[in-house]
Amino acid sequence: MAPLRLSLACWDYDRVKAIEDGRVRPEGIELTFLNLRVEETFFRQLRYKEFDISELSLSSYVLTLNDPEPPFIALPVFPSRMFRHQSIYVNLKAGIHSPSDLAGRRVGTPEFQMTAPVWQRGILEDEYGLNYDSPQYFTGNVEPSTTERTEKVPLQLAETVKIQPIPKGKCLAQMLADGEIDALESATAPSTFGTHPDVGRLFPNAKEVEQDYFKRTGIFPIMHVIAVKRSVLRENPWVARSLTKAFASSLEYAYEAIHARGALRYILPWMQFHVEETQAALCSEGNDKWWQDGLTPQNIRTLDKFLEYSFKQGLAKKKWEVKELFAPGSLDAFVL
Structure with a gap:
């Protein structure tokens, strides 16, 4: 059977680069990767719904859930996080x-x-x-x-x-x-x-x-999610799991790149020390990865706090539960 052709609009972060350049291919899907800055992606997707899959502002995505028929549903993939x-x-x-x-x-x-x-x-x-x-x-x-x-x-x-x-x-x-x-x-x-x-x-x-x-x-603020048109998943529910697994594989390539020491992959002369400092500040004992997708306990805590803020500030129509944000097929992609 021919692969399903879908478009993905996302900035070319290190954690999605392997999807953009084809080192990682989601099973059963032929992706057209559109490398767009976030403001353009958000505007075009929220206003015109141009893409099958896109990076979206976490806040804007949560607000689309106020619609009687929400147009998107997210994957537990967080391409942007940042302390504010x-x-x-x-x-x-x-x-x-x-x-x-x-x-x-x-x-x-x-x-x-x-x-x-x-x-x-x-x-x-x-x-x-x-x-x-x-x-x-x-x-x-x-x-x-x-x-x-x-x-x-x-x-x-x-x-x-x-x-x-x-x-x-x-x-x-x-x-x-x-x-x-x-x-x-x-x-x-x-x-x-x-x-x-x-x-x-x-x-x-x-x-x-x-x-x-x-x-x-324990909160490392989540800024963006990957969201899929619900119309795509209604016809192809397997897409959620396939995409989520692909993003997880791409994230591993990003970790591999920053740990390379034979030559610098990035123009940061003290990259090794920055990595060590980040691990010391953000990683628990036995875990060397500070940027993780999926519904880990830390991510659940982070998302729940954001949902509390969104509701309290008069944005979300209700205090959503974390699992309500995500496509069911994407939640078991991390269960091996």
């Missing part, structure tokens, strides 16, 4: 010395529903007592753009949330430098960080703060 204390920026003249000082302040965020700010608001509330609805939020482009940035998914937020778009022609990076906003919660660093003397991090020692956060909570 490091990407909260402040105007250094605004008198913000601790997270609690953000109460009542003007905080920029590209989109309220973006995964990174959902994590940031939740962490600031859990860890520092800053109610998620206490700042005044301003949404829009981080950098100058000819198009206005709007929420990719319609929102119905609580009346206590104070939120408004920034004026046309403005961008959050420059507004932060000019003192028009006091802080920025984002996924990307604003161009004014490192180039303008008044822009710095809320947590200057972010690395130490993030390592302490992980040590206490």
Whole structure:
């Protein structure tokens, strides 16, 4: 039987590179790999549903579950994870010395529903007592753009949330430098960080703060999932297991590459020491892999916390259970 032809839109991360270049081929599937940056993938998939399979923002994916007939279902594959204390920026003249000082302040965020700010608001509330609805939020482009940035998914937020778009022609990076906003919660660093003397991090020692956060909570925030059109799985339910196994194999190639020592695979001269430091900070005894897919206890804890934040912040219509997010056929792909 001829293989099933499917399209996959995803950035070419090291953990999916073996799928892109063909070293790993999902059984029974002929994939067309579309190497797209995440913003383009998210916009095209959420707006037009162009791809059979795609990387998706965890937050946006969870919001699609609010639909009467959700268009996608996820695999327990997490192509993007990132600690987010490091990407909260402040105007250094605004008198913000601790997270609690953000109460009542003007905080920029590209989109309220973006995964990174959902994590940031939740962490600031859990860890520092800053109610998620206490700042005044301003949404829009981080950098100058000819198009206005709007929420990719319609929102119905609580009346206590104070939120408004920034004026046309403005961008959050420059507004932060000019003192028009006091802080920025984002996924990307604003161009004014490192180039303008008044822009710095809320947590200057972010690395130490993030390592302490992980040590206490066991949470390595998940940013993105791989999502499949439900229409594809209705006709071919086996696809979920095949794809999940392929992503697991591709992840092993990524580990193999960073452990290579005969010559440097990447332009990082102290890669070995960085790997050792990461293992020491994030790995438990007997486990040398800090980036894992599937519903491991750590991943369940991480996803459950995000689902708590999404519901509490008025985004998800209910507090979803972790297993409700994923295609059943994908959950047994890790059972050998």
